[in-house]
Amino acid sequence: MTAPAAELLQLQRKAERERITGYEPEFRLEVKDLDELSEWSRSGVSDGDVSRALRSARRTPEDLAALISPTAQSRLEELAASAHAATVRRFGRVMQMFAPVYLSNECVSECTYCGFQVFNRDIVRKTIPPKQAAIETRYLGSLGFRHVLLVSGEHPKHVSADYVCDCIRECARHTSSVSVEVQAWDEQTYRRFVEAGCDGLVIYQEVYDPRRYGDFHLKGNKRFWGWRLGAPERALSAGMRRIGLGSLVGLNSDWRWEALALASHASFLMRRFWRSEVTVSLPRLEPATGFERPLKAMSDRELAQALAALRLTLPDAGIVLSTREPAWLRDGLVRLGVTHMSAGSRTEPGGYCEPGGAEQQFEVADHRPAAQVAAMLRDAGYDPVWKESSPALRRSATTSDLRI
Numbered sequence: 001m002t003a004p005a006a007e008l009l010q011l012q013r014k015a016e017r018e019r020i021t022g023y024e025p026e027f028r029l030e031v032k033d034l035d036e037l038s039e040w041s042r043s044g045v046s047d048g049d050v051s052r053a054l055r056s057a058r059r060t061p062e063d064l065a066a067l068i069s070p071t072a073q074s075r076l077e078e079l080a081a082s083a084h085a086a087t088v089r090r091f092g093r094v095m096q097m098f099a100p101v102y103l104s105n106e107c108v109s110e111c112t113y114c115g116f117q118v119f120n121r122d123i124v125r126k127t128i129p130p131k132q133a134a135i136e137t138r139y140l141g142s143l144g145f146r147h148v149l150l151v152s153g154e155h156p157k158h159v160s161a162d163y164v165c166d167c168i169r170e171c172a173r174h175t176s177s178v179s180v181e182v183q184a185w186d187e188q189t190y191r192r193f194v195e196a197g198c199d200g201l202v203i204y205q206e207v208y209d210p211r212r213y214g215d216f217h218l219k220g221n222k223r224f225w226g227w228r229l230g231a232p233e234r235a236l237s238a239g240m241r242r243i244g245l246g247s248l249v250g251l252n253s254d255w256r257w258e259a260l261a262l263a264s265h266a267s268f269l270m271r272r273f274w275r276s277e278v279t280v281s282l283p284r285l286e287p288a289t290g291f292e293r294p295l296k297a298m299s300d301r302e303l304a305q306a307l308a309a310l311r312l313t314l315p316d317a318g319i320v321l322s323t324r325e326p327a328w329l330r331d332g333l334v335r336l337g338v339t340h341m342s343a344g345s346r347t348e349p350g351g352y353c354e355p356g357g358a359e360q361q362f363e364v365a366d367h368r369p370a371a372q373v374a375a376m377l378r379d380a381g382y383d384p385v386w387k388e389s390s391p392a393l394r395r396s397a398t399t400s401d402l403r404i
């Protein structure tokens with residue numbers, strides 16, 4: 001590179017960094033309120049508070065705190081029955097199926113929990129060309145999937161905006177719906193993704209608590225909490241139809257704080273972008289290459305409780321359940337409000353058609369092929385839907401009132 005070109009690149013990087021660090025999302029997380037609410041949830045909720053929350057027609061953040069409290073654990077069956085009834089009423093007995101297509105495990109970020117992080121020298125790095133992403137999409141189409149989620153690490157060269165656009169364009173020719181789970185971009189880039197054929201963005205905050213976020217995100221653009229927090233609003237402003245939010249359970253030891261923050265974020269987006277479809281997820285940390293088995297910060301029973309509580313508090317939001325959870329648990333959780341499931345997932349680039357060519361991001365716990373998961377759903381009385389077909393969801397008054 002010539003000296004002026006190198007200088008220009010440096011200036012561009014500096015401007016980009018200033019834009020990211022100076023950015024403030026419209027969504028405000030009220031940390032003090034969340035501290036008080038999660039503390040009350042852990043130790044102040046009475047059985048009467050749980051009864052009130054279960055009966056409520058317009059559930060508030062306090063109701064959510066009551067429903068996820070240790071006090072409510074003894075009433076899980078009641079909670080589950082209400083969540084099931086609310087789901088059937090709002091979404092029917094359908095389960096939206098999707099599958100991830102991993103594009104690249106190249107990454108310049110350092111997230112302490114991820115096998116793709118930059119300092120992990122033990123893994124084989126791979127980026128598949130857009131044509132191969134299309135082949136993976138076609139293969140998934142042969143299994144029934146009409147909705148793919150393109151996933152990649154964060155790398156300015158290997159996973160540029162141009163590359164992501166090319167992948168979207170190629171894959172969109174072979175399927176009905178393409179979403180992306182890639183680095184946080186600006187609104188202009190999201191607009192390019194939409195024009196290329198992308199209609200959904202999945203971007204988990206991982207850790208909502210800004211005081212803990214930096215403990216796990218040490219290097220790369222992902223370490224800028226506010227820039228990531230504002231990505232959903234930038235994407236929705238750019239014309240994306242669907243947004244997937246989530247908190248990675250096991251990072252912040254207070255999962256109740258995270259669940260309350262997640263609900264607050266979802267609620268804000270559903271009010272602010274009322275035509276959009278918002279999904280929420282509470283994936284639990286799984287081991288990855290170079291990362292030991294994490295502590296189970298949330299028991300299976302607590303996961304069931306949290307999903308049921310989110311369903312009751314956010315009646316219009318989709319709830320996503322990934323293959324991180326084992327088959328027996330996923331089968332049980334289906335009835336608690338889950339509306340979207342991945343199945344038969346491979347988490348390495350090119351993993352469907354050329355398995356074993358690169359490392360996985362994390363260990364999948366449900367190894368059943370998609371057809372077997374679909375058969376389980378049918379046996380349970382659900383209709384697996386392979387195409388992301390729902391138009392913009394209409395909001396109920398209940399959702400629009402949740403505010404923290």
Ligand code: SF4
Nearest residue numbers: 107109111114117153
């Ligand atoms: S979580 Fe994403 S950004 Fe972080 S190291 Fe893994 S691939 Fe990179």
